[in-house]
Amino acid sequence: MIAPALSSAPEGVLSVRDLTVSARSDQGLVPLVEGLSFDLARGETLAIAGESGSGKSITSLAIMGLLPVPAVRVTGGTIHLGQTELTSLPEARMQGLRGARIAMIFQEPMTALNPVMSIGRQLTEAIRAHDPVPMREARARALEALKAVRLSQPERRLEQYPHELSGGMRQRVMIAMAIALKPDVLIADEPTTALDVTVQREVLDLIRDLQRDLGTAVILITHDMGVVAEMADRVIVMQRGRVVESAATVDLFEAPREAYTRELLAAVPRIGGGPVRPPLAAQEVLMRYQDVSVRFPIRQGFMGRVSAQVHAVEHVSLEIFRGETLSLVGESGCGKSTMARALVGLVPHEGRIEVGGRALADLDSAGRKALRRDLQIVFQDPMAALDARMTVGELIREPLVIHGIGSPDEQKARVRDLLERVGLQVAAFNRYPHQFSGGQRQRICIARALALKPKLIVCDESVAALDVSIQAKVLDLLRDLQREMGVSFLFISHDMAVVENISDRVAVMYLGQIVEMGSHEQLFGNPQHPYTQRLLAAVPVPDPTRPRLAAARMAGDIPSPVWPIGQGPEPVRLTDIGGGHLVAG
Amino acid sequence: MTAAAPSATQGATPGAIGPAPRGPSVLRRLMGRKLALFGFLAILICVGGAVFADWLAPFDPDEQFFDGLTIEGAPMPPGPVYWFGTDLLGRDLLSRLLYGAQTSLIIGLVANGAALFIGTLVGVTAGYFRGITGTVLMRFTDLMMAFPALLLAICLAAIFQPSLWIVALVIAFVNWVQTARVVYTQTSSLAERDFIAAEKTLGAGHGRILFRHILPHLLPTLIVWGTLGISTTVLLEATLSFLGVGVQPPTPSWGNIIFENQTWFQAAPWLVFIPGAAILLLALAFNLVGDALRDILDPTQQGRD
Numbered sequence: 001m002i003a004p005a006l007s008s009a010p011e012g013v014l015s016v017r018d019l020t021v022s023a024r025s026d027q028g029l030v031p032l033v034e035g036l037s038f039d040l041a042r043g044e045t046l047a048i049a050g051e052s053g054s055g056k057s058i059t060s061l062a063i064m065g066l067l068p069v070p071a072v073r074v075t076g077g078t079i080h081l082g083q084t085e086l087t088s089l090p091e092a093r094m095q096g097l098r099g100a101r102i103a104m105i106f107q108e109p110m111t112a113l114n115p116v117m118s119i120g121r122q123l124t125e126a127i128r129a130h131d132p133v134p135m136r137e138a139r140a141r142a143l144e145a146l147k148a149v150r151l152s153q154p155e156r157r158l159e160q161y162p163h164e165l166s167g168g169m170r171q172r173v174m175i176a177m178a179i180a181l182k183p184d185v186l187i188a189d190e191p192t193t194a195l196d197v198t199v200q201r202e203v204l205d206l207i208r209d210l211q212r213d214l215g216t217a218v219i220l221i222t223h224d225m226g227v228v229a230e231m232a233d234r235v236i237v238m239q240r241g242r243v244v245e246s247a248a249t250v251d252l253f254e255a256p257r258e259a260y261t262r263e264l265l266a267a268v269p270r271i272g273g274g275p276v277r278p279p280l281a282a283q284e285v286l287m288r289y290q291d292v293s294v295r296f297p298i299r300q301g302f303m304g305r306v307s308a309q310v311h312a313v314e315h316v317s318l319e320i321f322r323g324e325t326l327s328l329v330g331e332s333g334c335g336k337s338t339m340a341r342a343l344v345g346l347v348p349h350e351g352r353i354e355v356g357g358r359a360l361a362d363l364d365s366a367g368r369k370a371l372r373r374d375l376q377i378v379f380q381d382p383m384a385a386l387d388a389r390m391t392v393g394e395l396i397r398e399p400l401v402i403h404g405i406g407s408p409d410e411q412k413a414r415v416r417d418l419l420e421r422v423g424l425q426v427a428a429f430n431r432y433p434h435q436f437s438g439g440q441r442q443r444i445c446i447a448r449a450l451a452l453k454p455k456l457i458v459c460d461e462s463v464a465a466l467d468v469s470i471q472a473k474v475l476d477l478l479r480d481l482q483r484e485m486g487v488s489f490l491f492i493s494h495d496m497a498v499v500e501n502i503s504d505r506v507a508v509m510y511l512g513q514i515v516e517m518g519s520h521e522q523l524f525g526n527p528q529h530p531y532t533q534r535l536l537a538a539v540p541v542p543d544p545t546r547p548r549l550a551a552a553r554m555a556g557d558i559p560s561p562v563w564p565i566g567q568g569p570e571p572v573r574l575t576d577i578g579g580g581h582l583v584a585g
Numbered sequence: 586m587t588a589a590a591p592s593a594t595q596g597a598t599p600g601a602i603g604p605a606p607r608g609p610s611v612l613r614r615l616m617g618r619k620l621a622l623f624g625f626l627a628i629l630i631c632v633g634g635a636v637f638a639d640w641l642a643p644f645d646p647d648e649q650f651f652d653g654l655t656i657e658g659a660p661m662p663p664g665p666v667y668w669f670g671t672d673l674l675g676r677d678l679l680s681r682l683l684y685g686a687q688t689s690l691i692i693g694l695v696a697n698g699a700a701l702f703i704g705t706l707v708g709v710t711a712g713y714f715r716g717i718t719g720t721v722l723m724r725f726t727d728l729m730m731a732f733p734a735l736l737l738a739i740c741l742a743a744i745f746q747p748s749l750w751i752v753a754l755v756i757a758f759v760n761w762v763q764t765a766r767v768v769y770t771q772t773s774s775l776a777e778r779d780f781i782a783a784e785k786t787l788g789a790g791h792g793r794i795l796f797r798h799i800l801p802h803l804l805p806t807l808i809v810w811g812t813l814g815i816s817t818t819v820l821l822e823a824t825l826s827f828l829g830v831g832v833q834p835p836t837p838s839w840g841n842i843i844f845e846n847q848t849w850f851q852a853a854p855w856l857v858f859i860p861g862a863a864i865l866l867l868a869l870a871f872n873l874v875g876d877a878l879r880d881i882l883d884p885t886q887q888g889r890d
Binding site: 386 | 778779780782783784785786787788789790793797798801802883884885
């Protein structure tokens with residue numbers, strides 16, 4: 001399944017032939033990428049798509065000459081940048097090419113920028129490393145690059161440090177740094193995965209515009225088929241280090257040849273693709289937020305005086321009925337996770353949270369412990385949420401031990417049932433979390449949450465860290481569990497497409513307040529609030545034939561939720577526009 | 586970046602799992618490592634020497650032999666009668682080393698263990714509960730750190746009648762601060778982790794979280810500090826002895842053997858090198874065993890022996 005050299009482009013800038021990258025291990029060399037070949041023409045965008053472990057990032061590091069040698073190195077094939085062969089190039093000459101002719105942007109801009117250097121210094125240093133121009137000229141070029149990436153107030157940004165910028169702004173700085181020297185090839189490794197959808201939209205637009213203006217060839221590495229559809233001219237689909245399929249984007253989406261590609265495309269959650277959910281019959285309120293606010297004090301000075309407050313959640317009211325899934329969507333920092341943490345008692349709240357008619361604040365410690373049996377949470381990162389030093393059996397059994405349910409033998413039997421129920425082998429009992437894959441670990445967390453037979457499970461971005469095919473399976477599991485056990489879900493997510501697939505009702509949060517709330521049909525069929533519309537429009541659609549809208553570019557960032565003492569954001573008023581569809585007016 | 590870790594094959598079916606984890610017992614695995622085995626044997630020899638000193642020692646450790654010194658009054662080099670030679674007072678060095686092992690092991694294990702215990706208690710309490718308690722405890726720790734440890738030890742030792750146990754307590758009292766600092770930092774970062782939040786949402790009490798979840802994660806740190814502390818405490822005891830507030834002569838300890846004889850360092854180097862080597866060997870042995878234990882007890886390290 002070696003990719004044939006596609007579309008003999010007039011002006012090839014990068015040509016990869018039979019590239020094999022191997023890792024050293026006890027069993028000898030293990031290939032991470034095998035027999036990869038492709039050509040990249042000027043101004044073209046090639047997407048390398050695949051799930052984790054497919055070798056797509058290794059490929060980009062190989063091209064950049066950044067492989068962690070000698071543990072991982074190129075063991076076969078060639079990489080030609082123009083006339084230069086890169087795999088055999090000495091490091092000193094590779095340094096000269098890196099940044100100047102091939103540049104790279106990474107997934108997490110905060111870790112890729114130096115936190116103790118100003119943006120201006122980092123940019124000028126990058127420019128002067130390749131082009132020893134005077135400081136003033138380098139600065140002028142840096143400013144020009146910042147303007148090119150449409151950063152507001154570019155002069156001021158030069159003086160700022162990475163932590164003073166938002167995630168989207170930082171990624172723009174990374175792009176500015178990458179294009180400052182007008183490279184031939186730009187490698188973007190998951191450039192928008194760590195960003196919110198609306199910011200992702202802006203960054204993708206920016207990369208596309210820059211490419212058009214500068215004629216840079218782009219290699220886009222991503223797991224998101226929606227991003228592929230919107231950006232790429234051609235796609236290479238990889239799985240476990242091998243090329244599965246390589247085709248023009250339109251062809252690939254229209255008629256995928258390989259089974260794996262079809263699977264991958266089918267697993268992509270898309271808006272409008274969710275199953276039709278029957279309306280719930282019984283309307284028994286299980287949990288209710290009543291005018292709930294969460295504020296975090298910012299302390300300053302020697303005595304720790306509270307100087308300001310972060311208004312994470314502001315006067316939110318909502319309820320969840322028995323057996324329903326309510327989704328809370330919004331972008332990072334909107335307070336959706338804080339809502340969940342207040343519910344499970346990890347952060348203090350103002351207002352009233354009721355579960356099964358009992359207010360959280362009125363409970364004594366025994367009552368709080370009893371409440372845990374009704375209320376469980378599944379976190380985003382299952383590896384972080386599981387104690388790495390306990391076996392899976394102990395972990396799932398622990399809730400039963402804490403609440404003293406059953407004899408040890410009964411507890412073990414229940415753990416085995418739970419393991420089976422979430423689709424794991426009983427043999428998992430004596431193993432440790434690190435021996436499982438991400439999807440399996442999330443199943444362990446779900447089994448753990450189910451052990452106490454709760455009435456409500458909070459899923460805090462529970463599928464966000466998983467590959468799409470795994471994500472789809474975990475969502476299926478959650479749906480099955482709900483049907484069987486009648487459990488309710490408070491499903492917190494930033495991903496509109498995922499939310500669309502699992503929710504009965506949806507609430508959209510912005511800056512700590514709910515701006516729109518309604519049933520699945522109301523919200524997705526007739527979104528009213530501009531923010532909801534913007535969220536929906538920003539979701540990349542896995543359909544390359546769909547016209548790319550010249551979307552309204554909402555530049556600028558979300559305002560700060562930090563307010564001085566005694567002040568706060570304007571409370572929004574929700575009005576019912578019919579059938580319980582609430583919209584901020 | 587190693588995308589293809591064998592344990593994390595994302596595409597695998599949900600039920601498929603990696604190799605079986607349960608291996609031989611901890612002791613068996615410890616013995617399976619050459620370095621750990623060496624360390625374990627060295628510890629056994631030290632402990633055996635201390636416990637059976639009465640039988641093993643060829644002479645009385647405090648007896649000054651007439652033929653233990655040369656005509657000029659210099660110590661005897663190692664030979665057929667005095668295997669390790671004699672010290673500046675003509676006492677048999679081997680016997681003094683064996684009896685000294687009793688003192689040094691008590692200091693190294695008891696004093697160091699007590700220091701580790703106090704440090705862990707303070708650090709975990711401050712790091713987990715925070716608030717006023719945490720602030721007070723950590724400011725006290727800072728105060729102790731700023732105070733010259735040796736001066737404090739001398740004061741304490743001068744107040745109490747010096748005896749082996751008092752010296753051990755004094756050493757524990759000045760040595761816990763570093764452990765407390767490190768444990769505090771680690772506990773407070775552990776307490777912020779998701780799995781501790783997950784435990785709280787399950788309804789786990791403080792005791793369970795502290796003993797079942799936080800302490801096991803502190804184990805590697807404690808092992809490292811515990812083994813490092815052995816050499817530090819043995820040497821601190823030697824310093825105290827030298828200053829006259831440690832174990833009282835003629836009771837031997839490895840530290841005070843070195844200090845008593847250091848004036849003879851050039852003429853009779855064995856008097857310093859042999860006890861020095863004993864301290865080094867003990868510290869090294871505990872380090873090797875500690876390292877191995879740390880790896881063996883960490884489930885994520887399995888299969889990397």
